[in-house]
Amino acid sequence: MRYSKDHKSETHARIVKNASVLLREKGADGIGVADLMKEAGLTHGGFYAHFNSRDALIGEAFAHAMDQTTHRWRKRAEQAPEGQKLASVVNGYLTPAHRDDVGNGCALPALGAEVLRANPKTRKAAALKLEEMIEMVSDQMPSPGTKAARRDAIATLATMLGSLMLARMAGTGTFSSEILETGRSAAVRPVEQRKAPQRGLNKARSRSTTA
Amino acid sequence: MRYSKDHKSETHARIVKNASVLLREKGADGIGVADLMKEAGLTHGGFYAHFNSRDALIGEAFAHAMDQTTHRWRKRAEQAPEGQKLASVVNGYLTPAHRDDVGNGCALPALGAEVLRANPKTRKAAALKLEEMIEMVSDQMPSPGTKAARRDAIATLATMLGSLMLARMAGTGTFSSEILETGRSAAVRPVEQRKAPQRGLNKARSRSTTA
DNA sequence: TGTACATCAGTGAACGCGCGTTCACTGATGTAC
DNA sequence: TGTACATCAGTGAACGCGCGTTCACTGATGTAC
Numbered sequence: 001m002r003y004s005k006d007h008k009s010e011t012h013a014r015i016v017k018n019a020s021v022l023l024r025e026k027g028a029d030g031i032g033v034a035d036l037m038k039e040a041g042l043t044h045g046g047f048y049a050h051f052n053s054r055d056a057l058i059g060e061a062f063a064h065a066m067d068q069t070t071h072r073w074r075k076r077a078e079q080a081p082e083g084q085k086l087a088s089v090v091n092g093y094l095t096p097a098h099r100d101d102v103g104n105g106c107a108l109p110a111l112g113a114e115v116l117r118a119n120p121k122t123r124k125a126a127a128l129k130l131e132e133m134i135e136m137v138s139d140q141m142p143s144p145g146t147k148a149a150r151r152d153a154i155a156t157l158a159t160m161l162g163s164l165m166l167a168r169m170a171g172t173g174t175f176s177s178e179i180l181e182t183g184r185s186a187a188v189r190p191v192e193q194r195k196a197p198q199r200g201l202n203k204a205r206s207r208s209t210t211a
Numbered sequence: 212m213r214y215s216k217d218h219k220s221e222t223h224a225r226i227v228k229n230a231s232v233l234l235r236e237k238g239a240d241g242i243g244v245a246d247l248m249k250e251a252g253l254t255h256g257g258f259y260a261h262f263n264s265r266d267a268l269i270g271e272a273f274a275h276a277m278d279q280t281t282h283r284w285r286k287r288a289e290q291a292p293e294g295q296k297l298a299s300v301v302n303g304y305l306t307p308a309h310r311d312d313v314g315n316g317c318a319l320p321a322l323g324a325e326v327l328r329a330n331p332k333t334r335k336a337a338a339l340k341l342e343e344m345i346e347m348v349s350d351q352m353p354s355p356g357t358k359a360a361r362r363d364a365i366a367t368l369a370t371m372l373g374s375l376m377l378a379r380m381a382g383t384g385t386f387s388s389e390i391l392e393t394g395r396s397a398a399v400r401p402v403e404q405r406k407a408p409q410r411g412l413n414k415a416r417s418r419s420t421t422a
Numbered sequence: 423t424g425t426a427c428a429t430c431a432g433t434g435a436a437c438g439c440g441c442g443t444t445c446a447c448t449g450a451t452g453t454a455c
Numbered sequence: 456t457g458t459a460c461a462t463c464a465g466t467g468a469a470c471g472c473g474c475g476t477t478c479a480c481t482g483a484t485g486t487a488c
Contacts, residue, residue, distance in 0.1 A: 008464070026328060029240040033442060045444085046465045054442065102327065112376035113324050116313065117237060123382070130380050154377065154390055155370065155397035162373025165323035166365065169341050171334070179365055186366035189400060219431070244475060256477085257432045265475065 012050045015040050019061035020068070021103040024110035028058050028117065059122040062115065065107035066129040070136055077140050086140040086156070090187045093160050094180045099167045108133075108161040109168070133157065142194055152190040159187040223261045226251050230272035231279070232314040235321035239269050239328065270333040273326065276318035277340040281347055288351050297351040297367070301398045304371050305391045310378050319344075319372040320379070344368065353405050363401040370398040 004010075018039050022031050033054055034044040051057045073089050080088035092098070098105050108130075115126045134153050141149035163183025170176035215221075229250050233242050244265055245255040262268045284300050291299035303309070309316050319341075326337045349355055349364035374394025381387035 011464085027238055027240070027324070029238070030328075032440085034440090042464090043466055044442090045467060048443070049464060102324075108376070108380075110324055112380055113238070113313075113321055115380055117241075126380055127382050127386070130377065131386065151393045154374075154393040155400075158373030158377055158390070158394055158397065159366065159370045160373065161376060162369030162371065163365075165319070165372060165376075166341065166369055169319075169323055169326055169337055171338050175338070175342065179369070182362045182365040183369055186369065186401065189366075190397065193400075193404075222431085243473085245473090253431090254433055255475090256434060259476070260431060 008050075011040065011042070015047075015050060016057065016060045016064050019057055020064040023058065023061045023114070024065055024105065024107065025103040027114050031058060031061070055119060058118065059125070062107075062111065062118065062122050063125055063129065065111060066126060066133070069107045070129070070133050073133070074136055077136075086137070086191055087188055089137070089140065090156070090160060091184055094163055094167070094183045094187070096172070096177070096180065099164060099176065099180065100172065102168070106161065106164065108157075109165045112161070142191060148194070152194070155190050156187050159183060159189075163187065219261075222251065222253070226258075226261060227268065227271045227275050230268055231275040234269065234272045234325070235276055235316065235318065236314040238325050242269060242272070266330060269329065270336070273318075273322065273329060273333050274336055274340065276322060277337060277344070280318045281340070281344050284344070284347055288347075297348070297402055298399055300348070300351065301367070301371060302395055305374055305378070305394045305398070307383070307388070307391065310375060310387065310391065311383065313379070317372065317375065319368075320376045323372070353402060359405070363405070366401050367398050370394060370400075374398065 015036060019031050019036055022036070031054070033047050036057075037044045037047055047054075047057075051060075076089050076092055077085040093106065102110050111126075115123055118126070134150065134157060137157055138144055138149045138153035141152050143149055160183065163179055163186070167176045167179040167183070170179055226247060230242050230247055233247070242265070244258050247268075248255045248258055258265075258268075262271075287300050287303055288296040304317065313321050322337075326334055329337070345361065345364050345368060348368055349360045352360035352363050354360055371394065374390055374397070378387045378390040378394070381390055
């Protein structure tokens with residue numbers, strides 16, 4: 001053969017990887033078939049030997065970005081000492097470096113709005129991958145497997161993603177740094193609360209009724 | 212005059228308003244000049260009597276969306292009884308209705324990623340408006356004006372916006388409802404903590420050093 | 423009071439450009455006989 | 456061993472379409488004299 005055995009699948013993977021960066025940086029409309037192929041060292045005509053359509057590629061790029069995010073968290077948690085796993089994930093997340101690298105960063109703040117505009121299949125896939133993320137974070141909580149751990153994971157994730165987005169909107173100055181710092185402590189708050197002796201507020205949280 | 216005195220400025224405002232909905236729903240690339248003018252009952256050629264370019268309109272649409280968001284919060288806070296202002300804002304925010312109406316909803320989850328791709332002038336304007344939002348939320352905190360109130364406002368805002376994004380990604384089922392509910396209690400947590408007798412954790416929050 | 427001209431929001435044809443997609447072709451290698 | 460054919464990743468011209476922008480024009484009203 002002219003090419004190695006896995007040549008085509010490697011090319012395919014390379015295109016998807018590049019696309020997932022562009023997707024996060026510029027949104028779905030920022031992925032141009034010609035640009036992408038050029039970046040992969042090919043010409044635009046060959047694109048359709050790899051994907052049925054541009055939309056199909058976008059679906060794969062979404063999946064790749066979300067998988068990459070989960071994978072990084074898992075790796076980071078594994079490398080941290082017991083009892084500091086969650087803090088390690090949070091503190092690695094809310095940094096200037098992550099704030100300034102949207103293309104290689106977390107899929108949630110970059111693609112949260114974008115996923116709503118994707119086709120139903122992609123949206124469904126993203127929802128499933130979000131479930132995986134929550135379970136992954138939930139596993140880093142003090143008592144994994146419980147309902148409380150799951151709720152804390154959701155709250156922590158929301159605060160992480162929200163803080164990163166706000167920090168990005170705020171630019172790169174002291175305002176932005178302030179948000180990152182605030183987010184770092186706020187994201188681990190549910191856990192800190194549970195670690196500390198309980199005071200009734202946690203077990204049966206009173207929710208305001210003015211929904 | 213053929214038209215009333217404020218006719219032109221009214222048309223201008225109408226275009227911007229429509230654009231700000233589309234901007235939130237479909238992103239900046241979802242704003243088509245022709246579609247927009249048709250929606251305003253006009254033809255595409257007249258667009259440039261109102262705006263120097265499509266990009267200029269986008270800038271105005273951003274500003275409008277963010278102002279509208281802040282305005283709604285302020286109104287909601289004003290209408291709520293003392294001591295429940297923040298809860299009212301949060302509980303009105305994390306609802307299925309808001310989740311399902313991106314176009315008329317909060318600018319932050321819809322435009323957070325989008326604003327990064329806007330031109331520098333628009334980005335700077337958005338950062339300033341974000342400051343306003345934080346101050347606005349900060350004013351609803353137990354001791355407004357303090358550093359703690361500002362930090363709590365940032366954390367609350369981050370959790371609100373993050374929860375809404377996650378809920379949207381999760382679709383419209385029970386998974387999504389779970390996220391909204393979790394977010395409602397998590398968003399007001401910093402305040403609930405301060406209301407309760409302090410226990411040292413708040414005043415000098417220990418931040419993990421593994422940044 | 424009437425006439426000629428200025429104003430100005432809006433019209434719609436036209437232009438240029440970028441982009442997704444198609445398709446006949448290339449050229450190196452593998453395979454059948 | 457050699458020859459004819461199949462395979463297949465990739466090429467690049469071409470097509471169609473949508474969209475931002477321009478521009479000469481319209482037509483109703485206001486104004487100068």
